[in-house]
Amino acid sequence: MGSSNDIQADSNGHSAEVGTELELDVTNVAHGGIFIARHEGRVVFVSDTLPGERVRARLTSASHKSFWRAETVEVLTPAPERQPHIWAAAALDRDPVDRAGGAEFGHIELGFQRELKRQVLADALKRMAGIESEVMVEPVPVGPNASPGDAADGTGWRTRVRLHVDEDGSVGPYAARSHRVIPVGDLPLADRLLEAAAPLDKMFPGAASVDIVAPSLGTVQILVAEQDDKGRRRHTPKTLIREVVGEREFRLDAAGFWQVHTSAAETLYRAVQDIIDADAFDPRAANLDLYGGVGLLAAAVGDRFGSTVRMTSVESDPQATDFAAENLAEWVGASVQTSRVDRFLNALVRDSSSAEKARQSAATVILDPPRSGAGKEVIDLLGAVEPAQIVYVACDPVALARDIALLAGHGYILRRLRAFDLFPNTHHVEAVALLSR
Ligand SMILES: C[S@@+](CC[C@H](N)C(=O)[O-])C[C@H]1O[C@@H](n2cnc3c(N)ncnc32)[C@H](O)[C@@H]1O
Incomplete structure (x- = not known):
């Protein structure tokens, strides 16, 4: 018997208990690597399936009034795009509580994963920003350590892996949707050198986590x-x-932020260079690289428009800004600021002289926030700065669509949008958008 929280009765008297098994027809993809079915009119979010399937699924949450959650136990009618999971540790023949997390699209053909990501992005833009988009999700190459077949099945790309540590010291990924450590024998999404070095069979008693990092230079x-x-x-x-990246070398701390896919840094560096409207770019304006990390995207702008371009890279992690200062050292127009973006923009809006305000309104702003997006406060401050163009690099389609809608309130129109499959076999997708007035 579940707890009282686990049982829900709606106004029609329909009720359910966690653990109940239902047969469901799955119709759509939702954001977050889950899929939509309906049971007696109620939405049920189901994992480990895809649109077009009929599945037997076990309820994992029935406490919300308008939707329930379930995990697939058995596929009754498979969709044509279903494939054997690329990771045995995450496959359907494992009990759901023992399925490794982090590869929630691994049972779907790679091309159709991209179609589902396209649908999620297009749907978010339509729903949240009223924009019809014909965006495609572009594949990217895998790195030099890839095995034959990695490009075809979306494996061998992850250059950063965090293993969690159990109470007894054994390591592994978390199970899907839980903090249970699952021992695994392989890491198929990982860069092959990373996978070979991963201490999967070693014990780390008392440790919090084990991060494995495969940089493009060195061990x-x-x-x-x-x-x-x-x-x-x-x-x-x-x-x-x-x-x-290209001809450029970046120095950073192994534990600091760096784009995860073997090709991600190069893909975003080129995409940012390509999407900037050169006619609207002013090298003397107060150009900004917000959420700048160790300076990857600032460097993309400098390498395209020349080392006299004025640009300030803003980042909250002081260690990252120290490295950004080193990485951008030969670029005379570059400066770095350790600050939260909201605080930096607040000061800019409050303290700027009228000459500086003119340089801001001619600016190009690169915006590459964490998964939660920039959010209302930062977007409103940007609206007050009134830059000429904004290049938004986003790893969450819903946060991007929300922020595009907020920017529309300040007169910014989405001019171009590209999306990249930088996280194959997961539900994540990266997008690069250009907005201007
Ligand atoms: C998605 S990463 C992008 C980094 C960089 N643009 C790159 O491509 O390597 C986001 C960065 O924002 C930083 N960050 C997170 N919240 C921040 C905030 N409120 N203000 C400034 N930086 C922040 C993180 O430390 C991280 O380096």
Whole structure:
């Protein structure tokens, strides 16, 4: 018997208990790697399936009035795009509580995964911003360490993997939708050098996590994070690594942010260079690289428009801004600021002279926020800065669509949009958008 929270009765007297099995027809994809079915009119979000399937699914949550959640137990009628899961540890023949997380589209043919990601992005833009988009999700190449077949099945691309640590010290990914550590024998999404170096059979008693990082130059790094006395992850000691993009080398801490797919940094560097409207670009304007990390996208702008271009890269992690200062050192017009973006923009809006305001309104702003997006406060501040163009690099389609709708309130129109499959076999998708007035 579930707890009282687990049982829900609606106004029609329909009720359900967690653990109940239902037969469901799956009709659509939703954001977040789950799919939509209906049971007696109520939406049920189902995992491990795809549109066009009939499945037997077990309810995992029935406490919400308007929707329930379920996980697939058995596929009764498979969709034509279903394939054997690329990772045995995440496959349907495992009990749902023992299925490894992080590859929630691995049972779907790669081309159709991209179609589903396109639908999620197009649907979010339509629903949240009223925009009809014909965006495609473009494939990207895998890196030099890939095995034959990796490009075809979307494996061998992940250059950063975090393994979690169980109470007894054994390591593994979390199970899907839980914090249960699952021991695994392989990591098919990982870069092949990373996978070979991963200490999957070693014990790390007392550790909080084990990060494995495969930089494009040098050897694979294994970073063991200890726990503090409250069980929180401690920072790992600084470990310098180097990443190469085109002709450029970036220095950074192995534990710091870097784009994850073997081709992601190069793809975004080129996409940002390509999408900027050169006619609207003013090298003397107060150009900004917001959420700048170690300077990847600022460098993309400098390398396209020349080293005298004025640009400030803003990032909250002081270690990342130290590296950004080094990485952009030969670029005379570049500067870096350690600050939260909202605080930086607040000061800009409050303190700028009228001459500086004119330089801001001629600016190109690169915006590459974390998964939650820029949000209303930052978008409203940007609206007050009134830059000439905004290049928005987004790893969450719904946050992007919300922020595009907010920017529309400040007169910005979506001019171009590209999307890239930088996370094959997961539901994630990266997009690069150009907005101007
Ligand atoms: C998606 S990453 C992009 C980094 C960089 N543009 C790149 O491509 O390598 C987002 C970055 O924003 C930083 N960040 C997160 N929240 C922030 C905030 N409120 N203000 C400034 N930076 C922030 C993170 O530390 C991270 O480096």
